Amino acid sequence: MKVLKFGGTSVGSVSSILSLRNIVEKEAKRQPVIVVVSALGGVTDHLIATSQFALKGDECWREEYDKMVDRHHKMIDTIITDPYDREQLFKTVDTLFEQLHSIYYGVYLIHDLSQKTQDTIVSYGERLSSNIVSTLIRGSKWFDARKFIKTEEKFGKRSLDSDLTNKLVGKTFAELPRISLVPGFIAQDRDSGDITNLGRGGSDYTAAILAASLDAEVLEIWTDVDGFMTADPRVIKSAYTINELSYIEAMELCNFGAKVVYPPTIYPVCVKNIPIKVKNTFNPDGQGTIIKSHIENNQKPIKGISSIKDTTLITVTGLSMVGVVGVNRRIFTSLANNGISVFLVSQASSENSTSIGVKDGDAEKAVNILNEEFQLEIEDGRMFPMHKESGLATVAIVGENMKHSAGIAGKLFGTLGRSGISVIALAQGSSETNISFVVRGEALRKALNVLHDSFFLSEYKVLNLFICGVGTVGGKLIEQIKSQYDELKQHSHLKLNVVGIASSHNAIFNRDGIDLDNYHELLKTSEESNPEQLRDKILGMNIFNSVFVDCTASKEVAALYLSFLQHNISVIAANKIAASSPYDNYELLKQTALQRGVKFRFETNVGAGLPIIGTINDLRNSGDKILKIEAVLSGTLNFIFNEISNDVPFSETVLRAKEQGYSEPDPRIDLSGTDVIRKLVILTREAGYKVDQEDVEKHLFVPEDYFQCSEEEFWKHLPNLDKEFEKQRKRLAKENKRWRFVATMDHGKTTVALKEVDAMHPFYNLEGSNNIVLLTTERYKEYPMQIQGYGAGASVTAAGVFANIMSIANI
Template sequence: MKVLKFGGSSVAKPDRIRGIINILKDYYAAGDHFTVVFSAFGGVTDGLIEMSRLAAAGDDRYGAAFQEFADRHQDAIAELLPEGSMLRLETSAQLRKSHEVLKNLLYGIFLVREASSRTMDYVLSFGERSSSYIIAQALQHAGIPAEYLDARKIIKTDRNFGNAKVNFEKTYTAIRAYYAEHPKVQVVTGFIAAAKGGLTTTLGRGGSDYTASLVGAGLQADAIEIWTDVSGVLTADPRRVKKAFTIPKMTYAEAMEMSHFGAKVIYPPTLMPALRQRIPLYIKNTFDPSFPGTKVSEENNPDGVAVRGISSINNVALLTLSGSGLFGVPGISARLFGALAQQAVNIILITQGSSEHSISFAVKPEDADLAKEAVTTSFEYEIERGVVNPVKVERDLSVVAIIGENMRYQPGISGRLFQALGKNGINAVAIAQGSSELNVSVVIPREDENKALNALHEAFFLSDYKSLHLFIVGVGLIGGTLLKQINEQNAYLRKKLGMEVKVVGLANTRKMLFEPDGIDLDNWKEALQTSETNVDLAVFVGRMRDLNLSNSIFVDNTANDKIATYYEGILDESISISTPNKVATSSSYAQYQRLQNVANKRGVQFHYETNVGAGLPVISTLHDLLDSGDRIRKIEGVLSGSLSYIFNNFDGSRPYHEVVMDAKEKGFTEPDPRIDLSGKDVGRKILILARETGVAMEAEHVQLVGFLPPGAMEAASVDDFFGVLEANADYFTKLLADAASAGKVLRMIATLEGDQASVGIQAVGPESPFFLLSGSDNMIVFTTDRYSERPLVIRGPGAGAEVTAAGVFAEIIKIGKFLS
């Protein structure tokens, strides 16, 4: 014998009921013996509650709600049974008779302006009684010898209306006796039962599952199947964790823990009758009947998986009783929990340190004030004496739990849990773990619940696969190239590194766009252009914070000084940053140091390799030298791709102003070349390198040795500037000739030696590594204790969207590896 239960979503519409009938036809054709339990049609129970509320409030709109209820069931009859058939006429007449009773009952509620728990149980029974009767008739029409069974005949309870307690002995006796005399397929009403005297009771939330389990236990069934709208028990809530997947097998204990911590698929009391009789439960999907779903049994799974699932309780309050008066005093816990029990406060979680200085416990938010009052009253004497502190209440918290019977056999599970939370900036307010190690529960801020669920799911179920969530500001030449590179490389990253880069936020100077599931990088330009949201940096950063996605990374591809002012807040939200924007790292030393400290404090990454050498590994190489104990004697560098291009091409064949114009037209310089030629940009780069070596240097400490003729920097416009260069062609020709006469070439070189930094034109000979520099290449030369006779040289393209974007991309991957 099998017991099958179908929930409200499975019977919400007539076409879904037809799908169920087809499932049951297969069972019947296969020769299986089965009985079926049904919930009310989807949404009906809520409708019955609402119409009762309206009636009790004296609101005659309850009548319209009742009529909608009655019409819905008559429409279902018309859909499922052939017109003019005796079966349809009989079913319709029986439902009208039953619903007339409900109508009169609601009118009585309307007259007395009250709906007691006893009355409500009777009202709610009409949902299951109506759906099950219609479906029993439809099964008969389909050729299955079915018979309607009102569960009040077989399930016996006390008079605790709304959540009745089952008398198992009487119930099992009644079930066996009834089924012995009724060999047809019984279609049972879920959720409802009867107390002594025939009074209607209900079994509480999820009561239809409980009905199926009770029938299964009473019949000692071979299996109990709970058919719902999801494919079994999933590793996490799929509404919050998109990558959740079905758990093929789990134990009763694991299922019990999952249901306690918020998993909606299994109603906790359902498990107990099945567990006592060792009856396996199968959780299956009505809309995908061929999918095997989840098997729940006493067998511990031999697959070695430590964590079976992750669940959560969305909203709790945490109360803490603390003080020296608790230490070593017997009976404290008894007084505390006795006081709570007297007020019928249910405790969700308990944690106590070995010091006995404090006890924390979680309760439902609506019970927090009552719990505080009860505990305060119980410990009033100690609180007045000051040996126990006033009860502390923390609200807006959630409980996240990892669950699995095999956790006890694998060390490091808790370490992986806290590492995943820590790397995403999620603070653990309280921790609880039983000695059975069946679950580890962590109380966290409620706003971090979704992030925690996703971070833990990746850590335990997708440890070889990680999603990075990117928020990118600046989609011009560098940003657009970065998006292109990500799009082209994502397949490789998924395959080789187990990493998926999702761009979830984009902004340019006009628009911004958010898509938590990832923006389509094939069409990002169109999506951003048609976005209805105008750009606002504060809103962009706020939205990034509010989304609170795991493994979030902020990428600033601009040179905007305003964006840099948000860096500290972003890092403080435990969001890593990668940027080619030099503003933040070259502003005041105090701000530079503060950003480093915030990043270290929050355990996040702040990368700006591209601030100095575009895609060249300059800062990372410097760190490697310092971390390995080397001492920096001198740093020299051609740190500007534009200036490198200009001086490498100024060979006397063209006047200097034409070479600069050529560099401008090719995009090597800024629109105003004076920004490059002044040496200020190079100065910022050597300043950053100085700070990376530990020198507390400000921008004004970098000596900029100018080489432009008088009037060049003061020119009113770019055109006037080029006019000054042209008028001083002989000046530049002489600079070049003087260098050439000594067998040297001109280079704009930044130098750091000790705490002295400078930027200026130098004439270098063949003995210098800068002598053979060509194109727009940058070159950085490290002279150190280890690299003294032959300095360490890094050379390569120092400008260009491809290499700069590649540098940012490399940092994103580095951050992803850190988060793994």
């Protein structure tokens, strides 16, 4: 025998109620079933709201009442096709509505709504729906739950009389019909005979009571979701259905916001070891979630993450609390006596403070109650007035395997810390199946996502990227991300989610990811944006695992890095400005990233895609010391001095460098050595030396006045240098030497200069726009380490940026 319970959404529409019938009739072919139904979706709330109108003497109660009658009538007209059955059902339903109308009218007249009357009013929801479903399912037998679900009053609260109920259930269902139909939720006082109920969600409880009393094979809860999810799918897109849960895990998730099963449902069937299966009425073929005592192959340390919004933390504190017996008893007794539920407790080991979590709606009342309870202690200074902090959220990670897995709490706090999320209060039971903590409400979405990702509940690890700059490098990067997207998802279980793209004037954002096939068009129609607006939007989105990628050369964009790092957003920069800025700013960025547990990466600042900075860092981290760096770091200048010949004068090589995209739009930036100086400063700093751009000794090959005039004057006078360059070039050719613009760091001293190298020098055969770096270290002293390769171009620079992104993803 099975017990099947169908919630409000399962009887809330024509399609769902017809699906209910199919499910029941299919199960009834195998074995007898007891079907428990809730009121039509939303009807219980409608009944209560209408009673409040009547209580206030508001004539609106009549209109609301008519709406309920009309809804039930339309349902009957649509789903009951047999004329006789429809006529008989209308008689039953209209009799119930006449009774309900009389009750509402009485409330309206005397302006009084007792608990007894309210319980009677809400009972009509299930009484109406169960009669409709019973008529729809031919051959079913309707049972009045009031006859066998009995309650009693204990300590001013309504509770189930288990012994009497079990006895009456056994007697009522001694002979089981093929299909039994029972209204959920409603009950009857064992002494007075008054209508009572089992509380919100009580239909689940009704079904569990029947299943336990009759030793059912299984209790099936049919609802509008596929089962328990690893997290709220409205917040976490990658949340998925949990196939199996233990009774304890399910109870913990229910208590902390997972409204799949009414928590009291679990205990009756748990005692009898009867499994609970949660299924979706709208997807009956789905696997659903099964809840039972023992789970096979239960490997993951946590099963799910649940949360409660609108949390208020109330702190009871005072020096007189230390070592005093009974303070906590007074806290909880006073709150319980006033009907306030406490769902989290956190106490300092010094015993001088206790923090409790309540719903925001109960906060003010709770504070007043506690201030009154401890009035004497507050007046004489032994305790402080209650401190209240609202607008918080409570998160719980749940899993029985946590008790066997060391480091769960450490991973939890490390993950939250790296994401910039502060834990305000913490509670963990000795059973180690639940770690609950309180965070600020605005951090809830981020906390849920980062924990879901960190504890491998997600199928993919997600990295959320904000890309600034869609020129040559940024455009190539987006192409590379798009081409590798499916490969990374399939083989690395990594999802690179581009959530923001900004050009020099516009920006687009989408938390779920931007269509990379269409981003150019989206940018054209987007609102204008500036660096400050870009920063505010990114920080406001507050997305987990965020990375800001700067593919610009903008000083204003580089100035945003500190804000991003301070808010736990990693930064990857192709932009050289920040890493070569004044040393104090460079050091601040590095230290902020280190303290916040995020990354500040700028490998492509030197050598495009060549692993120069990474190699220097690896050498230093292994204990080596960088003594000297010699490098050709400008692809532009290397191109110029490789192109110069008898047929191609110096001025022509500069023009070619510009036309072929090797130089900056204004080549003087390259000719002045500014780009090389920035790169040398960055390498020197990464090698462990303190240096600024002003410290670099410069030996340039173009007169200073060429850099002071207009660009037009520059191009006009540049050929004047050709004669001297050609004279020196001929001399070098005779001596079998070549020009190389070399950046040098020797024990912290830095210089850039145009040097002549002979055929024995490693720089001699450097082709095209390639870069080369020689690293002399304490380990590589006699034979310096050499790194050489293509050091310019959008594609290789974008590939270097991509490699930095992957290094963060693989941490």
